[in-house]
Amino acid sequence: MPVPHRDLGPILQKHGFGEIKKIGEGSFGKALLVQAEDGTKLVCKAVDVSAASSKETQDALKESRLLAALKHPYIVRYRHNLHEHGWLCIFMDYCEGGDLSKVIESAKRRGQRLPEEQVLRWITQALLALKYIHERHVLHRDLKSGNFFICRSGNLKMGDFGIAKVLSNTLACARTQIGTPYYLSPEVCQEKPYAWPSDIWAMGCILYELCALKVPFDAPNISTLVQRICRGPTPSLPTAYSDFLRQLCTEMLHRTAC
Structure with missing residues (x-):
């Protein structure tokens, strides 16, 4: 017991x-x-x-x-x-600064966008971490803003890999899946295997969230959300951000690349 x-x-x-x-x-x-x-x-x-x-x-x-x-x-x-x-x-x-979702929530409450310099620093650090694990044939499988953490130096760190998801046939694992799948890629929504591009899509969702202070795809229920992820228009970053950053986000959320 x-x-x-x-x-x-x-x-x-x-x-x-x-x-x-x-x-x-x-x-x-x-x-x-x-x-x-x-x-x-x-x-x-x-x-x-x-x-x-x-x-x-x-x-x-x-x-x-x-x-x-x-x-x-x-x-x-x-x-x-x-x-x-x-x-x-x-x-x-332990990362003293909490997770990235709290930073985004705080900026949204203040009505202040995160500076592009900060967004670029964090997304670069996140992508370097993703490149490192992918080169070692490791999928994260649970990328979202709540799974990136701010350390004392102000740097961003990737954490909370989907360890419990190894237990794919247990009740303990099934319960961890409850929640709205804002970061799921189109191919996963279509019940295709989770693969490297799925992590890239999720990172694109995080980049959008950092800039727009909201997730790129939302809906009142999961079935409508899945439809929007698979077939809805891809939102663009606010015009306050550079063409480079806006193009980067568009490419990361490009469906045919998945």
Whole structure:
């Protein structure tokens, strides 16, 4: 039997981690800010794998070890993991500046667009991180503004790879799919396999969101949203941004390239 969510504390303490606060919770489990014995702050993602088969759990552990081997200045560093009592706990660096979706929300509330210089800096860092993982034959599979994080230096870092999606046949995984698929590419909406261009499309959605402060495709329900992603007009960036940036976004959201 898995240890209930509230009993994660003893597992963490056993391995030398103290819980500081909960920073997220969902059907997958919890995201906790923890502190190691040397004072280092880390984020612990605790994924419920109690319903997974032994092979599925081993696949998830293998993928988390692969992520720990990724070392790039614009990727959140995965430090280590542990598997105990039906939980897969993945530890990664903590980014003090929060995630990019919060930055976008704040700019929207203020009614102030993000400066092009800042957008270019962040999208360049994001694309360099994407190039690095693609060169290592790794798909992110869950790119969205909420999965990029701001570190103390102001740099952007890619994080929250779709680890739990390895558990493709488990209830734990199925529950993580709930939500509006704003960043899904046309081919994924058409039930084709997720591939390299799907990550590029999602990055185009993020670039649009950085500039327009809203997602490029929206609808009152998922079926209409899928139709708009697959066949609707592709929106252009606001004219306040350069032709270069506007053309870049258009090319990233080019359907026939997917």
